[in-house]
Amino acid sequence: MAATAAKLAIGGYQFQSVEEGHGQPVLFVHGSVSDHRTWQPQVGAFAARFRAVAYSRRYHWPNAPIADGANYAMREHVEDLEAVIGALGLAPVNLVGHSYGGFLCLRLACHRPDLVASLALAEPPVVTLLASNPPRLWEIFGLFATRPRTAAALLKFGARGLGPATAAFRAGDVEEGLQIFGTAVLGREAFRSLSDARLRQVRANLIVAEFLGSGFLPIDPREVQRIACPALLVTGSSSPPLFHRLIDRLEELLPRAQRVQIPEASHIMHEDNPAAFNEAVLSFLARR
Numbered sequence: 001m002a003a004t005a006a007k008l009a010i011g012g013y014q015f016q017s018v019e020e021g022h023g024q025p026v027l028f029v030h031g032s033v034s035d036h037r038t039w040q041p042q043v044g045a046f047a048a049r050f051r052a053v054a055y056s057r058r059y060h061w062p063n064a065p066i067a068d069g070a071n072y073a074m075r076e077h078v079e080d081l082e083a084v085i086g087a088l089g090l091a092p093v094n095l096v097g098h099s100y101g102g103f104l105c106l107r108l109a110c111h112r113p114d115l116v117a118s119l120a121l122a123e124p125p126v127v128t129l130l131a132s133n134p135p136r137l138w139e140i141f142g143l144f145a146t147r148p149r150t151a152a153a154l155l156k157f158g159a160r161g162l163g164p165a166t167a168a169f170r171a172g173d174v175e176e177g178l179q180i181f182g183t184a185v186l187g188r189e190a191f192r193s194l195s196d197a198r199l200r201q202v203r204a205n206l207i208v209a210e211f212l213g214s215g216f217l218p219i220d221p222r223e224v225q226r227i228a229c230p231a232l233l234v235t236g237s238s239s240p241p242l243f244h245r246l247i248d249r250l251e252e253l254l255p256r257a258q259r260v261q262i263p264e265a266s267h268i269m270h271e272d273n274p275a276a277f278n279e280a281v282l283s284f285l286a287r288r
Contacts, residue, residue, distance in 0.1 A: 033201075034060070045274070060207070072213040102123065154242055
């Protein structure tokens with residue numbers, strides 16, 4: 001059975017979604033420069049046992065684009081996630097979030113635990129567990145005393161990746177910014193290996209306002225420690241070191257955390273090695 005596409009009208013905005021299968025709900029939440037298509041290898045595979053739903057977040061293809069001068073606000077995206085769960089009657093839902101989408105799932109679990117049955121978080125960039133947004137240099141140097149590997153990875157990612165990419169976007173050089181950001185997040189070889197179709201998805205969802213806007217919300221470690229639902233923390237074997245170090249911190253904090261590494265995969269591990277990713281998350285859900 002093919003996935004069914006539908007539009008959700010929430011608060012005057014329309015969200016594209018796809019759905020397949022029946023049973024306990026699983027909601028897939030994509031990251032940056034992506035849309036619901038990134039979950040194609042998952043929706044069909046999960047539909048054999050679950051009600052599998054994926055949606056394109058606000059401003060992402062094929063939804064209405066962001067207006068000039070508008071803020072790409074994480075708080076709004078968390079509120080959208082909550083509204084989607086309510087509109088589709090998914091609660092309590094198994095959330096599978098990748099990158100920025102994983103951050104949204106974690107924030108929702110902190111503040112609306114009644115909506116969340118479980119979390120599968122694929123390398124959420126939870127930098128604000130450790131530092132301000134953006135990180136201040138003195139905070140990074142302070143981290144060297146307690147978490148030297150994390151501090152080194154954060155400094156490198158900022159200096160060679162996010163910092164120059166943001167500068168390029170601010171200067172209007174979108175292609176240069178994309179090259180820098182993609183290389184920093186995926187690694188040089190993984191970014192160069194992206195298919196033409198995936199690059200088209202990237203460009204359709206490259207929202208400059210995301211890089212120039214208000215950025216990531218703060219997240220309190222004490223709130224994360226209070227999350228009672230089971231959590232699966234997923235990394236790619238060849239992902240940049242910063243993502244692994246951030247998962248280290250989440251593993252320390254989440255009381256019911258399990259961890260798995262997807263072989264032959266970088267940051268978009270659910271696309272790089274969908275069979276291994278699906279097996280890991282499905283096994284996690286089965287153990288629940």
